[in-house]
Amino acid sequence: MGLEEKLPSGFVLTTVEQAAGWVRKSSVFPATFGLACCAIEMMTTGAGRYDLARFGMEVFRGSPRQADLMIVAGRVSQKMAPVLRQVYDQMPNPKWVISMGVCASSGGMFNNYAIVQGVDHIVPVDIYLPGCPPRPEMLMDAILKLHQKIQTSKLGVNAEEAAREAEDAALKALPLIEMKGLLR
Amino acid sequence: MSTPHATPRATTEGTVYTVTGGDWDEVVESAVKSDDERIIVNMGPQHPSTHGVLRLILEIDGETVTEARCGIGYLHTGIEKNLEFRNWTQGTTFVTRMDYLTPFFNEAAYCLGVEKLLGIEDQIPDRATVLRVLLMELNRISSHLVCIATGGMELGATTIMIYGFRDRELVLDLFELITGLRMNHAFIRPGGLAQDLPPGAIDQLREFVKTMRKNLPEYDKLATGNPIFKARMQDVGYLDLTGCMALGATGPILRSAGLPHDLRKTDPYCGYENYEFDVPTADTCDAYGRFLVRLEEMRQSLRIVEQCIDRLAPGPVMVADKKIAWPAQLALGPDGLGNSLDHIKKIMGTSMEALIHHFKLVTEGFRVPAGQTYTAVESPKGELGVHVVSDGGTRPYRVHFRDPSFTNLQAMAAMCEGGQVADVIVAVASIDPVMGGVDR
Amino acid sequence: MSESQSHDEKNHNGVPAPREDAGIIGVRKGMFGADNGGDTSGYGGLVRTVTLPGATFRPYGGWFDEVADELEGALEEQDLLPGNAIEKTVVDRGELTFHIAREHLVQVARTLRDDPALRFELCTGVSGVHFLGDKGRELHAVYHLRSLTHGRLIRLEVSVPDSDPHIPSLVEVYPTNDWHEREAYDFFGLVFDGHPALTRIMMPDDWQGFPQRKDYPLGGIAVEYKGAQIPAPDQRRSYS
Numbered sequence: 001m002g003l004e005e006k007l008p009s010g011f012v013l014t015t016v017e018q019a020a021g022w023v024r025k026s027s028v029f030p031a032t033f034g035l036a037c038c039a040i041e042m043m044t045t046g047a048g049r050y051d052l053a054r055f056g057m058e059v060f061r062g063s064p065r066q067a068d069l070m071i072v073a074g075r076v077s078q079k080m081a082p083v084l085r086q087v088y089d090q091m092p093n094p095k096w097v098i099s100m101g102v103c104a105s106s107g108g109m110f111n112n113y114a115i116v117q118g119v120d121h122i123v124p125v126d127i128y129l130p131g132c133p134p135r136p137e138m139l140m141d142a143i144l145k146l147h148q149k150i151q152t153s154k155l156g157v158n159a160e161e162a163a164r165e166a167e168d169a170a171l172k173a174l175p176l177i178e179m180k181g182l183l184r
Numbered sequence: 185m186s187t188p189h190a191t192p193r194a195t196t197e198g199t200v201y202t203v204t205g206g207d208w209d210e211v212v213e214s215a216v217k218s219d220d221e222r223i224i225v226n227m228g229p230q231h232p233s234t235h236g237v238l239r240l241i242l243e244i245d246g247e248t249v250t251e252a253r254c255g256i257g258y259l260h261t262g263i264e265k266n267l268e269f270r271n272w273t274q275g276t277t278f279v280t281r282m283d284y285l286t287p288f289f290n291e292a293a294y295c296l297g298v299e300k301l302l303g304i305e306d307q308i309p310d311r312a313t314v315l316r317v318l319l320m321e322l323n324r325i326s327s328h329l330v331c332i333a334t335g336g337m338e339l340g341a342t343t344i345m346i347y348g349f350r351d352r353e354l355v356l357d358l359f360e361l362i363t364g365l366r367m368n369h370a371f372i373r374p375g376g377l378a379q380d381l382p383p384g385a386i387d388q389l390r391e392f393v394k395t396m397r398k399n400l401p402e403y404d405k406l407a408t409g410n411p412i413f414k415a416r417m418q419d420v421g422y423l424d425l426t427g428c429m430a431l432g433a434t435g436p437i438l439r440s441a442g443l444p445h446d447l448r449k450t451d452p453y454c455g456y457e458n459y460e461f462d463v464p465t466a467d468t469c470d471a472y473g474r475f476l477v478r479l480e481e482m483r484q485s486l487r488i489v490e491q492c493i494d495r496l497a498p499g500p501v502m503v504a505d506k507k508i509a510w511p512a513q514l515a516l517g518p519d520g521l522g523n524s525l526d527h528i529k530k531i532m533g534t535s536m537e538a539l540i541h542h543f544k545l546v547t548e549g550f551r552v553p554a555g556q557t558y559t560a561v562e563s564p565k566g567e568l569g570v571h572v573v574s575d576g577g578t579r580p581y582r583v584h585f586r587d588p589s590f591t592n593l594q595a596m597a598a599m600c601e602g603g604q605v606a607d608v609i610v611a612v613a614s615i616d617p618v619m620g621g622v623d624r
Numbered sequence: 625m626s627e628s629q630s631h632d633e634k635n636h637n638g639v640p641a642p643r644e645d646a647g648i649i650g651v652r653k654g655m656f657g658a659d660n661g662g663d664t665s666g667y668g669g670l671v672r673t674v675t676l677p678g679a680t681f682r683p684y685g686g687w688f689d690e691v692a693d694e695l696e697g698a699l700e701e702q703d704l705l706p707g708n709a710i711e712k713t714v715v716d717r718g719e720l721t722f723h724i725a726r727e728h729l730v731q732v733a734r735t736l737r738d739d740p741a742l743r744f745e746l747c748t749g750v751s752g753v754h755f756l757g758d759k760g761r762e763l764h765a766v767y768h769l770r771s772l773t774h775g776r777l778i779r780l781e782v783s784v785p786d787s788d789p790h791i792p793s794l795v796e797v798y799p800t801n802d803w804h805e806r807e808a809y810d811f812f813g814l815v816f817d818g819h820p821a822l823t824r825i826m827m828p829d830d831w832q833g834f835p836q837r838k839d840y841p842l843g844g845i846a847v848e849y850k851g852a853q854i855p856a857p858d859q860r861r862s863y864s
Contacts, residue, residue: 033230035237036259036620037284037367040330047349062231077623079828080229080237080258087230109277111856113835113843114262114827133367179850257826262843264811265836269857300717429745432800443772450775548863554649555677555716558768558779560748571751571766575649575674578863584751586768586804591749594803623826 009157017155024068024094025150028143031067031091032060033084035074038101038133042073045136055143064090069146070123071139075103076116088123096150098142099125102132222250227608229258235334235612236619240596244605252600252608254593259623267583271549272298273510275580277370282585283621284367285330288323289563291372292316294583296453297559297572298374301552304503311499312376313454318389318492319362319371320454320561321485325396326355327564328478332403335475335613339416344407351399354392361385375509376502389493393486400486403479417472421599421611424469431598432591435566436481437615440466440473447562454561459488471614481564506541508550549578565589565616587621650674650757674757677716684713687776688720694741695722695732704731721779726791729782733797736769736778744769744778747794749804752812754838762786765814767794767801784814793819811836 007013034042045052052058061067064087076084088097099119102108105128107117119125126149129142154162192199228239239255263278270278279294280287299305333348356366362385363371363378371378407413423433425441438445444463448456464480466473502509515524531539554576560569566588573582592615599611652672683689692713696706709728714721724732736744746769753764761783770777782791793816794801805816806825813834816822824831833840844856854860 036261037281039236040284040367043334043345044349044353048346049350049353064230075259075261077258077260079260079826083229083258110261110263110266111842111844111847112262112266113841114260114265117845135366176848177851257824257828260826262835265842266857269842269862271863303717430799432746432748432798434746445772450772451777554674556721556753556766556779557717557719558748558777560777567748567770569748569768571768573753575676576672577652577674582751582753584753584766586748586751590803590807591800594800 007156009161013156013158017153017158018151020155021151021153024153025147026056028057028069028096028147028150029059029061029067030057030069030071031064031087032062033070033072033087035072035076035080036101036103038073038104041133041136042071042100042139045139050136050140052140052143055140055147057143064088065092067091068095069098070095071098071100072104072119072123072125073100073133075101075108075110076119076122077114078116081116081122084119085122094153096126096146097123098127098129098139098146100129100139100142101134102130105130108132225605229255235338235617238593238612238617238619238622240608240612242600242605242608247604249600249603249605249608252597254596256590256593256619256622259619261620261624263624264583264585267580269579271578272374272552272580273549275583276373279583279585280368280370281620282624283563283565283568283587283589283618285327285618286323286563286565286568286621287367287369288316288319288372289561289568290585291370292320292454293559293561293563293568293570293585294572295372295374296561297557297570297583298552300557300559301555301572301574302374302508302550303553304375304505304508307503307505308376309500309503311380311497312501314492314495315377315381315501316372317454317456317459318489318496319359321488321492322355322358324485324564325482326352326359328482329355331478331564331613331616332407332475335610335616336407338609338613339413341407341413344403347399347402347406351396354395358385358388358392361388373502373510375505376500379514380501381496386493386496389489393490393493396482396486400479400482408476408479414472416610417470417475417614418468419470419472420603420607421471421474421614422469423595423599427595427598431595433566433595435562435564435588435592436474436477437592437595438566439464439477441469442467447560447567451560453559459491461485461488471610474614474616478564507545510545551576551578552580560586563588565618565621566592585621585624587624589615589617589619589621590624593617593622648673648675648757649755677714679712680715684715684720687774688715691720691742691776691778692722694739695735698735698739698742699732702731702735704728719777719779721781723781723783726782726784729780730792730794730797732780733767733769733794736780737797742771743773744771744776746770746772747798747800750794750801750808752808752814752836754812754836756838758783760785763789763812763814765791765808789813790815790817792817793822795819810834813837 046058099105104119107115127142127146131138223244225242229237237258241253242249243251267275267278276291279290282290329348329352333345336344360366363369428438428441442465444465446463461484464477466476513524513527531542552574554574556573558571560567568588569586571584575581600608654668654670699706709725709732710722711725712723736742748768751766755762764783767780805819808814809822810824810826842858847854
C-alpha cells in the first residue's frame with residue numbers, strides 16, 4: 001500500500017513490480033498455523049535435515065501481524081474455522097496462503113459433519129499442496145512455486161488488469177460438471 | 185477507556201474489557217485503572233506455545249495464575265463416526281490419524297480389539313507380533329523425541345528442538361523403509377501386518393540402534409544437568425500420586441509420581457512379558473521428572489528393539505485364515521505401492537474364484553461377531569484404550585478411543601493453578617498432549 | 625421395600641424397559657445388507673437377527689467369581705439387594721460386564737473403588753453407544769474400571785431410553801470422568817445428573833444435535849469430479 005500502487009502503467013511499473021516481487025519473495029515470513037499431522041511435517045521442514053533456512057524462511061512468526069504467509073497445515077474443523085479467518089484477517093497485506101495436505105485442501109478422507117470441506121471456503125488459497133501428510137520436500141516445492149508466483153505478481157493498474165483477465169478466463173472456462181474427462 | 189482494541193462492557197462484576205489483539209499498552213493501561221489486577225488471558229487456540237490447537241483460558245493476578253481452564257475441540261475430526269461407515273480393515277486408515285505422533289499404537293490397539301472380537305488372538309503369527317512390538321517401540325522413541333523437542337522449543341531452547349527432530353528423522357527413515365510412509369501408516373491390520381520387512385531392514389535397524397545409543401547421551405549433556413533447563417522444569421507442573429489416580433493420569437505423568445504402572449508389565453499384550461526391560465520412574469512429580477522418565481524410556485525401547493531383532497524368525501505376517509487376510513501381495517510399482525503383477529495376472533487370467541474372493545474381501549470385508557471389547561496398550565502418553573462394538577456386520581458399530589492425551593490434559597488446571605504464567609507452558613508441555621488424540 | 629417399588633415402576637414410560645428380550649438389537653435382511661437399491665442376488669429372503677451376548681450364569685470362571693462375590697457381599701452390607709443393582713452379568717471374550725441399574729450406579733462405583741478386595745482405582749472414562757434397535761434402552765454408557773492393586777479390568781454398562789437419557793454422574797467418585805462425561809453428552813446427548821458443568825466439549829457451543837448418535841447423519845457431501853458424482857460415505861450403497 002503505497003506509491004507503487006499509484007504508478008501509471010508502463011515500464012516504470014513493470015520494473016518496480018520486478019523489484020518488489022524479488023524483495024517480497026526473498027523474505028517471506030510464515031505464520032505458524034499448525035493444526036494436525038501436517039504441522040509436524042511443517043516443523044520437520046523447518047528443522048535440521050530439510051532446513052527451510054536455505055530459502056530464508058525458517059523464522060515462523062507466532063503473531064499473524066508479523067507474517068505474510070499462512071501455511072494451513074492440517075484439517076480445519078467447524079470450530080476452528082472462525083479462528084482461522086480471524087488470524088487471516090489479522091495478517092497485513094500482501095499475504096498468501098498455502099493449503100497444506102488434502103484435509104486443508106478438500107476435507108480429504110474426513111468427509112463428515114466436523115471438518116470444513118476445503119479451507120478455500122474460508123480464505124483464498126494460492127497453492128494447494130496434496131499429500132497426507134505431504135513430505136517436507138513437497139512443502140518446499142510448494143513454497144518455491146509460491147516464490148515464483150510472488151515474483152511475477154502484478155501491482156497497481158497491472159494487478160487490476162490481471163484480475164480482470166483472470167475473471168474473464170474463469171467465466172469462459174468449462175464448468176466442472178460439464179467436463180467429460182477421465183471418468184467417462 | 186475505549187479503543188478499537190479494548191472495548192469496555194459493564195457487567196455485574198464491574199467493567200470488563202474484551203481485548204482482541206492490538207496494543208498491549210492499552211491493556212496494561214486499563215488494567216492499571218481498574219481496582220484489581222485480575223486479567224483473563226485467552227491463550228490459543230492458535231498460539232506457538234500451546235502444543236497444537238489447544239486453548240488455555242487463564243485468570244491471572246499479576247504473574248500468578250489463579251484459575252486455568254482448557255478449551256478443546258478445535259481439531260475434532262469425527263473419526264469415530266467416520267469409522268462406522270467403513271469396513272473393519274479400512275478402520276486402520278482412520279485410527280492412525282488420531283494421535284498422529286503415535287500412529288502404530290492407535291493401529292495396534294484397534295487391531296487387537298478387532299482380533300479379540302474375531303477370536304483369533306492365538307492365530308496371529310509370531311513374526312507379526314514381534315514386528316508390531318518393534319514398530320511400537322520405535323514409535324515410542326519418535327513420540328518422546330517430539331515431546332522433548334517441542335517442549336524445548338516452547339521454553340525457547342531451540343537447540344533441543346533441532347536435536348530432537350534430527351533423531352526423529354532417523355526413526356522416520358526406518359518407518360518409511362518398512363511401511364512406505366513417514367506418518368499415518370495404516371500398516372498394522374486386523375490379522376497381522378500389511379507386509380513383511382523389506383530386504384535390508386534388519387541391517388538398518390541395527391545401525392539405528394547403534395546411532396541412537398550414541399545420540400541419546402547428548403540430551404543428557406544438553407539438558408539433564410543444564411541449570412537453566414532444571415530451573416525451568418523442577419517443581420513445575422506438580423501432580424502427586426493421589427492427583428494422578430483421581431484424574432486418571434497415566435503414562436510418564438503417573439510414573440513421575442513414583443508408581444511403576446506400565447500396561448506392558450501389568451497387563452501384557454503382544455507378548456511383552458517375554459521381553460526384558462525396566463519401567464523407569466521418578467519421585468519428583470514434576471516436569472523435570474517426566475523429562476527424565478521419557479529419556480530413560482527411550483533407552484528401554486532401544487533394548488526392546490534389539491530383542492525384537494534377535495527374536496525375528498522367518499514366517500508369515502498375516503493370519504492363515506483367507507477370509508480375513510487380504511490376498512494382495514504388494515509390490516513397489518512405478519507409481520507407488522500396489523498389487524504385485526503376478527497376483528494380478530493370476531486373478532485376472534487363471535483363477536476366477538481368486539478374483540471373486542479378492543473382490544468380495546476388498547469391497548465387502550469380513551464380518552465380526554457381535555459383542556464388545558476393551559483393549560488397552562501403553563502408548564507413550566499413557567493408557568490408550570479402545571472400546572470396539574460390533575453388531576455382526578462388516579463395519580464397526582462403534583469405536584471409542586480412550587486417548588491418554590485427552591484424560592491427562594484434565595490435569596492441566598491442577599498443575600498450573602497457583603503457579604506462574606510462564607510455568608503453564610512447561611506444565612502443558614510436560615503433559616505432552618497431542619490435539620489430534622485429544623479431539624479425535 | 626423401596627427397591628421393589630422401583631422395580632415395578634420399570635414398565636412406566638421413560639424408564640428402562642425390562643431385560644427379558646435384551647440381546648436382540650436388530651434384524652439383517654438379504655445377503656449384503658444393502659437397503660437402498662434392488663437386491664439382484666437372489667438372497668433377498670435371508671433374515672438374520674443381530675444378538676448381543678446374553679446373560680452369563682455362575683460360575684463365571686477365573687477371578688470373575690471373586691469380584692462378583694465381593695461386589696454382591698459389599699452391596700448387601702449396604703442394605704442393597706445385588707439383584708436390584710446388577711441387572712445382568714455378561715462374560716464374553718474373557719471380559720466381565722456388569723449391567724447396572726442407573727439409580728444405583730454411583731453406589732456401585734463407590735463400592736468398587738473403596739472396597740479393599742475390589743479396589744478399582746482407575747476409571748478409563750465413559751463411552752456412549754447408541755443401539756437404535758434396543759427398544760426402551762437405546763443409549764448405553766459403558767465404563768471401564770481398572771484395578772492397579774489386583775491387575776483387573778471390568779466393565780459397567782448402564783442403559784437408558786432415548787426419551788429419558790439421564791444417568792447419575794460419576795465425577796464425585798472418579799473426577800477423571802469430568803471430560804469423558806462431557807464428551808458423551810456432546811456426542812450422544814446423555815445427561816449426567818450431578819456433573820459440575822455439563823457443557824459441550826468438542827463441538828461448538830451452539831451446535832444442534834448430538835453427532836455420534838446413529839440417527840444423526842454423517843454429514844458428508846457428495847464429491848464431484850469432472851461430471852461424476854460420488855456420494856458421501858453414508859449415502860452410498862454398501863454392505864453392512
